[in-house]
Amino acid sequence: MNFFEILALLGNGCLVSLSVFLLTLLFALPLGLLICFGRMARFRPLSVLFRFYISVMRGTPLMLQLFVVYYGPYYLFRIRLSELGSNWLFLAVIIGFTLNYAAYFAEIYRAGISAMSAGQYEAARVLGMTRSQTFFLIILPQVFRNILPALGNEIITLVKDTSIAFAIGLIEMFTRAKLLASEQVSLLPYLVAGCIYYFFNLAVSFTLSQAEKRLSRYRIK
Template sequence: MDISTMLAMLGQGFVVTLQIFFLTLLGSLPLGVLVALGRMSRVKPLAWLIRLYISVMRGTPLMLQMFFIYFAPYYLFGMDLSTDSKFNATIVAFIINYAAYFAEIYRSGIQSIPRGQYEAAEVLGYSRVQTFMKIVLPQVIKRILPAMGNEIITLVKDTSLAFAIGVAEMFSTAKALVASQVSMLPFVFAAVFYWVFNFIVEVVLNRIEKKLDYYHD
Protein backbone atom coordinates (compact mmCIF):
# COMPACT_ATOMS: atom_id res chain seq x y z
CA MET A 1 0.00 0.00 0.00
CA ASP A 2 1.42 3.40 -0.97
CA ILE A 3 1.61 6.34 1.41
CA SER A 4 -1.12 8.36 -0.35
CA THR A 5 -3.63 5.53 0.10
CA MET A 6 -2.59 5.16 3.72
CA LEU A 7 -3.06 8.89 4.33
CA ALA A 8 -6.45 8.81 2.62
CA MET A 9 -7.62 6.02 4.93
CA LEU A 10 -6.31 7.86 7.97
CA GLY A 11 -8.07 10.98 6.71
CA GLN A 12 -11.37 9.11 6.68
CA GLY A 13 -10.76 8.04 10.26
CA PHE A 14 -9.82 11.60 11.17
CA VAL A 15 -13.23 12.80 9.95
CA VAL A 16 -14.84 10.49 12.52
CA THR A 17 -12.42 11.82 15.15
CA LEU A 18 -13.53 15.37 14.31
CA GLN A 19 -17.18 14.35 14.59
CA ILE A 20 -16.59 12.91 18.07
CA PHE A 21 -14.67 16.03 19.11
CA PHE A 22 -17.17 18.63 17.91
CA LEU A 23 -20.31 16.73 18.94
CA THR A 24 -18.83 16.25 22.42
CA LEU A 25 -18.16 19.97 22.78
CA LEU A 26 -21.57 20.84 21.35
CA GLY A 27 -23.26 18.71 24.00
CA SER A 28 -20.97 18.93 27.01
CA LEU A 29 -20.31 22.69 27.13
CA PRO A 30 -23.96 23.73 27.67
CA LEU A 31 -24.73 20.62 29.73
CA GLY A 32 -21.79 21.48 31.97
CA VAL A 33 -23.38 24.85 32.76
CA LEU A 34 -26.63 23.17 33.82
CA VAL A 35 -24.72 20.62 35.92
CA ALA A 36 -22.70 23.38 37.60
CA LEU A 37 -25.85 25.33 38.45
CA GLY A 38 -27.46 22.15 39.80
CA ARG A 39 -24.32 21.47 41.85
CA MET A 40 -24.65 24.92 43.46
CA SER A 41 -28.42 24.68 43.89
CA ARG A 42 -29.96 25.47 47.26
CA VAL A 43 -32.21 22.45 46.76
CA LYS A 44 -30.15 19.94 48.72
CA PRO A 45 -31.44 16.71 47.12
CA LEU A 46 -30.66 18.10 43.66
CA ALA A 47 -27.22 19.32 44.73
CA TRP A 48 -26.35 15.93 46.26
CA LEU A 49 -27.64 14.06 43.20
CA ILE A 50 -25.46 16.22 40.93
CA ARG A 51 -22.48 15.68 43.22
CA LEU A 52 -22.99 11.93 42.93
CA TYR A 53 -23.20 12.18 39.13
CA ILE A 54 -19.97 14.21 38.97
CA SER A 55 -18.24 11.80 41.35
CA VAL A 56 -19.21 8.77 39.25
CA MET A 57 -18.23 10.41 35.94
CA ARG A 58 -14.86 11.57 37.25
CA GLY A 59 -14.20 8.47 39.33
CA THR A 60 -14.73 5.81 36.66
CA PRO A 61 -12.88 5.34 33.35
CA LEU A 62 -14.40 6.90 30.25
CA MET A 63 -13.83 3.61 28.42
CA LEU A 64 -15.92 1.76 31.02
CA GLN A 65 -18.68 4.34 30.64
CA MET A 66 -18.67 3.78 26.87
CA PHE A 67 -18.98 0.03 27.31
CA PHE A 68 -21.84 0.46 29.79
CA ILE A 69 -23.82 2.82 27.55
CA TYR A 70 -23.18 0.66 24.49
CA PHE A 71 -24.17 -2.69 26.03
CA ALA A 72 -26.91 -1.48 28.41
CA PRO A 73 -29.70 -1.39 25.77
CA TYR A 74 -28.94 -5.03 24.84
CA TYR A 75 -28.71 -6.45 28.35
CA LEU A 76 -31.53 -4.37 29.82
CA PHE A 77 -34.01 -4.23 26.92
CA GLY A 78 -32.81 -6.87 24.45
CA MET A 79 -32.21 -4.26 21.74
CA ASP A 80 -29.96 -5.16 18.81
CA LEU A 81 -26.53 -3.50 18.64
CA SER A 82 -25.41 -1.85 15.41
CA THR A 83 -22.64 0.30 13.99
CA ASP A 84 -24.75 3.39 14.62
CA SER A 85 -25.28 2.38 18.23
CA LYS A 86 -21.49 2.23 18.69
CA PHE A 87 -21.08 5.80 17.51
CA ASN A 88 -24.10 7.02 19.47
CA ALA A 89 -22.86 5.34 22.65
CA THR A 90 -19.47 7.00 22.16
CA ILE A 91 -21.00 10.45 21.81
CA VAL A 92 -23.31 10.03 24.81
CA ALA A 93 -20.47 8.73 26.99
CA PHE A 94 -18.14 11.55 25.97
CA ILE A 95 -20.78 14.23 26.53
CA ILE A 96 -21.85 13.13 30.01
CA ASN A 97 -18.22 12.51 31.03
CA TYR A 98 -16.86 15.86 29.86
CA ALA A 99 -19.92 17.73 31.14
CA ALA A 100 -18.94 16.62 34.65
CA TYR A 101 -15.41 17.97 34.25
CA PHE A 102 -16.58 21.20 32.63
CA ALA A 103 -19.18 21.65 35.38
CA GLU A 104 -16.51 21.69 38.09
CA ILE A 105 -14.50 24.23 36.10
CA TYR A 106 -17.59 26.41 35.64
CA ARG A 107 -18.40 26.12 39.34
CA SER A 108 -14.94 27.19 40.42
CA GLY A 109 -15.12 30.18 38.08
CA ILE A 110 -18.58 31.25 39.25
CA GLN A 111 -17.66 30.92 42.91
CA SER A 112 -14.51 33.00 42.37
CA ILE A 113 -16.61 36.09 41.59
CA PRO A 114 -16.80 38.35 44.69
CA ARG A 115 -20.20 38.47 46.36
CA GLY A 116 -20.07 42.27 46.24
CA GLN A 117 -20.57 42.24 42.48
CA TYR A 118 -23.89 40.44 42.87
CA GLU A 119 -24.97 42.95 45.50
CA ALA A 120 -23.94 45.90 43.33
CA ALA A 121 -25.89 44.50 40.40
CA GLU A 122 -28.95 44.08 42.61
CA VAL A 123 -28.70 47.72 43.69
CA LEU A 124 -28.53 48.75 40.02
CA GLY A 125 -31.75 46.85 39.35
CA TYR A 126 -30.33 43.89 37.45
CA SER A 127 -32.26 40.64 37.55
CA ARG A 128 -30.44 37.42 38.49
CA VAL A 129 -30.30 36.39 34.82
CA GLN A 130 -28.98 39.80 33.74
CA THR A 131 -26.39 39.74 36.51
CA PHE A 132 -25.16 36.34 35.44
CA MET A 133 -25.12 37.05 31.69
CA LYS A 134 -23.73 40.60 31.72
CA ILE A 135 -21.49 40.72 34.79
CA VAL A 136 -20.59 37.24 36.00
CA LEU A 137 -20.30 35.23 32.78
CA PRO A 138 -17.74 37.46 30.98
CA GLN A 139 -15.42 37.26 34.00
CA VAL A 140 -15.99 33.54 34.46
CA ILE A 141 -15.10 32.79 30.82
CA LYS A 142 -11.83 34.66 31.13
CA ARG A 143 -10.90 32.94 34.39
CA ILE A 144 -11.72 29.40 33.34
CA LEU A 145 -10.36 29.51 29.80
CA PRO A 146 -6.91 28.01 30.65
CA ALA A 147 -8.50 25.09 32.51
CA MET A 148 -11.09 24.61 29.77
CA GLY A 149 -8.29 24.64 27.21
CA ASN A 150 -6.53 21.80 29.00
CA GLU A 151 -9.70 19.69 28.99
CA ILE A 152 -10.40 20.42 25.33
CA ILE A 153 -6.88 19.37 24.36
CA THR A 154 -7.32 16.20 26.42
CA LEU A 155 -10.56 15.58 24.52
CA VAL A 156 -8.66 15.56 21.22
CA LYS A 157 -6.53 12.68 22.49
CA ASP A 158 -9.38 10.91 24.29
CA THR A 159 -11.25 10.49 21.00
CA SER A 160 -8.87 7.57 20.38
CA LEU A 161 -10.66 5.65 23.16
CA ALA A 162 -13.59 5.12 20.78
CA PHE A 163 -11.62 2.27 19.19
CA ALA A 164 -12.48 0.17 22.26
CA ILE A 165 -16.06 -0.39 21.05
CA GLY A 166 -15.19 -0.57 17.37
CA VAL A 167 -15.76 2.99 16.19
CA ALA A 168 -13.62 3.55 13.08
CA GLU A 169 -11.93 6.76 14.16
CA MET A 170 -8.34 7.59 13.28
CA PHE A 171 -6.58 5.49 15.92
CA SER A 172 -8.64 2.42 14.97
CA THR A 173 -7.69 2.96 11.34
CA ALA A 174 -4.02 3.41 12.21
CA LYS A 175 -4.05 0.26 14.35
CA ALA A 176 -5.61 -1.77 11.52
CA LEU A 177 -3.09 -0.42 9.02
CA VAL A 178 -0.16 -1.27 11.29
CA ALA A 179 -1.42 -4.85 11.55
CA SER A 180 -2.06 -5.27 7.83
CA GLN A 181 1.02 -3.47 6.52
CA VAL A 182 3.44 -4.59 9.26
CA SER A 183 4.70 -1.02 9.50
CA MET A 184 4.81 1.68 12.16
CA LEU A 185 4.23 4.46 9.62
CA PRO A 186 0.45 4.63 10.25
CA PHE A 187 1.10 5.35 13.93
CA VAL A 188 3.60 8.06 12.97
CA PHE A 189 1.14 9.68 10.57
CA ALA A 190 -1.67 9.43 13.14
CA ALA A 191 0.55 11.12 15.74
CA VAL A 192 1.17 13.96 13.29
CA PHE A 193 -2.59 14.30 12.68
CA TYR A 194 -3.26 14.53 16.44
CA TRP A 195 -0.40 16.97 17.01
CA VAL A 196 -1.44 19.31 14.19
CA PHE A 197 -5.05 19.29 15.37
CA ASN A 198 -4.00 20.01 18.94
CA PHE A 199 -1.76 22.81 17.69
CA ILE A 200 -4.70 24.39 15.84
CA VAL A 201 -6.86 24.08 18.97
CA GLU A 202 -4.14 25.78 21.04
CA VAL A 203 -3.87 28.65 18.54
CA VAL A 204 -7.63 29.19 18.58
CA LEU A 205 -7.77 29.13 22.39
CA ASN A 206 -4.83 31.56 22.64
CA ARG A 207 -6.57 33.99 20.30
CA ILE A 208 -9.76 33.81 22.33
CA GLU A 209 -7.76 34.45 25.50
CA LYS A 210 -6.08 37.50 23.94
CA LYS A 211 -9.45 38.90 22.88
CA LEU A 212 -10.57 38.67 26.52
CA ASP A 213 -7.52 40.57 27.79
CA TYR A 214 -9.60 43.74 27.83
CA TYR A 215 -11.46 42.31 30.81
CA HIS A 216 -8.97 42.62 33.68
CA ASP A 217 -9.56 41.05 37.05
Protein backbone atom coordinates (compact mmCIF):
# COMPACT_ATOMS: atom_id res chain seq x y z
CA MET A 1 0.00 0.00 0.00
CA ASN A 2 1.53 3.30 -0.99
CA PHE A 3 1.23 6.85 0.34
CA PHE A 4 -1.70 7.80 -1.89
CA GLU A 5 -3.75 4.70 -1.21
CA ILE A 6 -3.44 5.43 2.49
CA LEU A 7 -4.34 9.04 1.86
CA ALA A 8 -7.54 7.93 0.13
CA LEU A 9 -8.42 5.60 3.01
CA LEU A 10 -7.79 8.34 5.57
CA GLY A 11 -9.90 10.77 3.57
CA ASN A 12 -13.15 9.86 5.25
CA GLY A 13 -11.69 10.17 8.75
CA CYS A 14 -10.19 13.46 7.72
CA LEU A 15 -13.65 14.82 6.97
CA VAL A 16 -14.84 13.75 10.41
CA SER A 17 -11.88 15.55 12.03
CA LEU A 18 -12.58 18.64 9.97
CA SER A 19 -16.23 18.72 11.03
CA VAL A 20 -15.29 18.29 14.70
CA PHE A 21 -12.88 21.20 14.28
CA LEU A 22 -15.29 23.54 12.50
CA LEU A 23 -18.34 22.77 14.64
CA THR A 24 -16.34 23.19 17.85
CA LEU A 25 -15.15 26.62 16.70
CA LEU A 26 -18.65 27.59 15.58
CA PHE A 27 -20.15 26.85 19.01
CA ALA A 28 -17.24 27.48 21.37
CA LEU A 29 -16.37 31.00 20.16
CA PRO A 30 -19.77 32.52 21.05
CA LEU A 31 -20.24 30.27 24.10
CA GLY A 32 -16.84 31.41 25.37
CA LEU A 33 -18.04 35.02 25.22
CA LEU A 34 -21.13 34.16 27.28
CA ILE A 35 -19.00 32.30 29.84
CA CYS A 36 -16.68 35.29 29.95
CA PHE A 37 -19.67 37.57 30.71
CA GLY A 38 -20.66 35.21 33.52
CA ARG A 39 -17.12 35.14 34.85
CA MET A 40 -16.93 38.96 34.78
CA ALA A 41 -20.43 39.47 36.24
CA ARG A 42 -20.65 41.84 39.17
CA PHE A 43 -23.14 39.49 40.83
CA ARG A 44 -20.67 37.44 42.86
CA PRO A 45 -22.37 34.02 43.00
CA LEU A 46 -22.58 34.01 39.20
CA SER A 47 -18.96 34.97 38.80
CA VAL A 48 -17.86 32.32 41.32
CA LEU A 49 -19.93 29.69 39.51
CA PHE A 50 -18.28 30.45 36.18
CA ARG A 51 -14.86 30.64 37.75
CA PHE A 52 -15.44 27.13 39.08
CA TYR A 53 -16.65 25.94 35.66
CA ILE A 54 -13.54 27.30 33.96
CA SER A 55 -11.24 25.82 36.57
CA VAL A 56 -12.82 22.35 36.19
CA MET A 57 -12.72 22.48 32.39
CA ARG A 58 -9.09 23.54 32.38
CA GLY A 59 -8.06 21.37 35.29
CA THR A 60 -9.29 17.99 34.06
CA PRO A 61 -8.31 16.06 30.91
CA LEU A 62 -10.39 16.62 27.81
CA MET A 63 -10.51 12.87 27.32
CA LEU A 64 -12.16 12.41 30.71
CA GLN A 65 -14.66 15.14 29.89
CA LEU A 66 -15.55 13.36 26.65
CA PHE A 67 -16.26 10.16 28.61
CA VAL A 68 -18.47 12.05 31.06
CA VAL A 69 -20.49 13.64 28.26
CA TYR A 70 -20.75 10.40 26.27
CA TYR A 71 -21.70 8.07 29.13
CA GLY A 72 -23.39 10.76 31.25
CA PRO A 73 -26.94 10.07 30.03
CA TYR A 74 -26.59 6.40 31.01
CA TYR A 75 -24.98 6.85 34.44
CA LEU A 76 -27.12 9.83 35.42
CA PHE A 77 -30.50 8.97 33.89
CA ARG A 78 -30.13 5.30 32.91
CA ILE A 79 -30.80 6.17 29.28
CA ARG A 80 -29.33 3.48 27.05
CA LEU A 81 -26.84 4.95 24.60
CA SER A 82 -28.51 2.99 21.81
CA GLU A 83 -31.70 4.95 22.48
CA LEU A 84 -29.86 8.17 21.80
CA GLY A 85 -29.44 7.27 18.15
CA SER A 86 -26.46 6.63 15.97
CA ASN A 87 -25.35 10.25 15.98
CA TRP A 88 -24.92 10.44 19.75
CA LEU A 89 -21.23 9.62 19.57
CA PHE A 90 -20.50 12.48 17.19
CA LEU A 91 -22.80 14.82 19.12
CA ALA A 92 -21.10 13.94 22.41
CA VAL A 93 -17.72 14.75 20.90
CA ILE A 94 -18.96 18.15 19.70
CA ILE A 95 -20.57 18.93 23.08
CA GLY A 96 -17.43 17.86 24.98
CA PHE A 97 -15.05 19.83 22.79
CA THR A 98 -17.31 22.89 22.82
CA LEU A 99 -17.67 22.93 26.62
CA ASN A 100 -13.92 22.51 27.04
CA TYR A 101 -12.74 25.01 24.45
CA ALA A 102 -15.32 27.62 25.43
CA ALA A 103 -13.68 27.73 28.88
CA TYR A 104 -10.28 28.48 27.35
CA PHE A 105 -11.77 31.04 24.95
CA ALA A 106 -13.60 32.71 27.86
CA GLU A 107 -10.32 33.37 29.65
CA ILE A 108 -8.79 34.79 26.48
CA TYR A 109 -11.80 37.08 25.96
CA ARG A 110 -11.57 38.13 29.59
CA ALA A 111 -7.93 39.11 29.23
CA GLY A 112 -8.79 41.14 26.13
CA ILE A 113 -11.76 42.88 27.71
CA SER A 114 -9.88 43.70 30.93
CA ALA A 115 -7.13 45.30 28.88
CA MET A 116 -9.51 47.82 27.28
CA SER A 117 -9.14 51.35 28.58
CA ALA A 118 -12.06 52.99 30.37
CA GLY A 119 -11.75 55.87 27.91
CA GLN A 120 -13.31 53.87 25.08
CA TYR A 121 -16.40 53.06 27.19
CA GLU A 122 -16.65 56.66 28.34
CA ALA A 123 -16.33 58.06 24.82
CA ALA A 124 -19.16 55.81 23.64
CA ARG A 125 -21.23 56.77 26.67
CA VAL A 126 -20.97 60.53 26.19
CA LEU A 127 -21.97 59.97 22.56
CA GLY A 128 -25.21 58.43 23.82
CA MET A 129 -24.48 54.87 22.69
CA THR A 130 -26.24 52.05 24.52
CA ARG A 131 -24.35 49.38 26.42
CA SER A 132 -24.79 46.76 23.72
CA GLN A 133 -23.84 49.20 20.95
CA THR A 134 -20.75 50.10 22.92
CA PHE A 135 -19.77 46.48 23.45
CA PHE A 136 -20.37 45.15 19.96
CA LEU A 137 -19.31 48.19 17.90
CA ILE A 138 -16.54 49.71 19.99
CA ILE A 139 -15.11 47.20 22.45
CA LEU A 140 -15.39 43.76 20.84
CA PRO A 141 -13.68 44.64 17.52
CA GLN A 142 -10.65 45.93 19.43
CA VAL A 143 -10.68 43.00 21.83
CA PHE A 144 -10.83 40.55 18.94
CA ARG A 145 -7.90 42.18 17.25
CA ASN A 146 -5.82 42.06 20.41
CA ILE A 147 -6.60 38.46 21.31
CA LEU A 148 -6.28 36.97 17.83
CA PRO A 149 -2.74 35.62 18.41
CA ALA A 150 -3.79 33.95 21.68
CA LEU A 151 -6.96 32.64 20.06
CA GLY A 152 -4.85 31.32 17.19
CA ASN A 153 -2.78 29.24 19.61
CA GLU A 154 -5.90 27.53 20.92
CA ILE A 155 -7.29 26.99 17.45
CA ILE A 156 -4.13 25.23 16.34
CA THR A 157 -4.21 23.07 19.46
CA LEU A 158 -7.81 22.23 18.63
CA VAL A 159 -6.79 20.81 15.25
CA LYS A 160 -4.50 18.34 16.99
CA ASP A 161 -6.89 17.71 19.87
CA THR A 162 -9.54 16.40 17.48
CA SER A 163 -7.56 13.14 17.59
CA ILE A 164 -8.60 12.69 21.25
CA ALA A 165 -12.11 11.86 19.98
CA PHE A 166 -10.79 8.40 19.17
CA ALA A 167 -10.87 7.68 22.91
CA ILE A 168 -14.64 7.29 22.90
CA GLY A 169 -14.60 5.54 19.56
CA LEU A 170 -15.25 8.21 16.98
CA ILE A 171 -13.78 7.08 13.68
CA GLU A 172 -11.86 10.23 12.83
CA MET A 173 -8.57 10.43 11.04
CA PHE A 174 -6.33 9.27 13.87
CA THR A 175 -8.53 6.24 14.62
CA ARG A 176 -8.35 5.27 10.95
CA ALA A 177 -4.61 5.69 10.86
CA LYS A 178 -4.30 3.49 13.93
CA LEU A 179 -6.44 0.75 12.36
CA LEU A 180 -4.51 0.92 9.10
CA ALA A 181 -1.16 0.83 10.88
CA SER A 182 -1.94 -2.37 12.74
CA GLU A 183 -3.52 -3.91 9.64
CA GLN A 184 -0.54 -3.12 7.42
CA VAL A 185 2.08 -3.51 10.12
CA SER A 186 3.51 -0.19 8.96
CA LEU A 187 4.22 3.28 10.31
CA LEU A 188 3.24 4.84 7.01
CA PRO A 189 -0.41 5.52 7.96
CA TYR A 190 0.75 7.50 11.00
CA LEU A 191 3.15 9.43 8.81
CA VAL A 192 0.41 10.27 6.34
CA ALA A 193 -1.96 11.31 9.13
CA GLY A 194 0.81 13.45 10.60
CA CYS A 195 1.26 15.16 7.24
CA ILE A 196 -2.45 15.87 6.99
CA TYR A 197 -2.55 17.40 10.49
CA TYR A 198 0.52 19.41 9.66
CA PHE A 199 -0.83 20.83 6.41
CA PHE A 200 -4.20 21.42 8.00
CA ASN A 201 -2.48 23.53 10.63
CA LEU A 202 -0.40 25.30 8.03
CA ALA A 203 -3.66 26.37 6.36
CA VAL A 204 -5.08 27.47 9.73
CA SER A 205 -1.95 29.51 10.50
CA PHE A 206 -2.09 31.12 7.08
CA THR A 207 -5.75 32.08 7.54
CA LEU A 208 -4.99 33.51 10.98
CA SER A 209 -2.06 35.57 9.77
CA GLN A 210 -4.20 36.91 6.92
CA ALA A 211 -6.86 37.90 9.44
CA GLU A 212 -4.23 39.57 11.62
CA LYS A 213 -2.90 41.47 8.63
CA ARG A 214 -6.36 42.68 7.72
CA LEU A 215 -7.02 43.84 11.27
CA SER A 216 -3.70 45.61 11.60
CA ARG A 217 -4.58 48.29 9.07
CA TYR A 218 -5.08 50.34 12.22
CA ARG A 219 -3.05 50.49 15.40
CA ILE A 220 -4.36 50.92 18.90
CA LYS A 221 -2.41 53.77 20.43
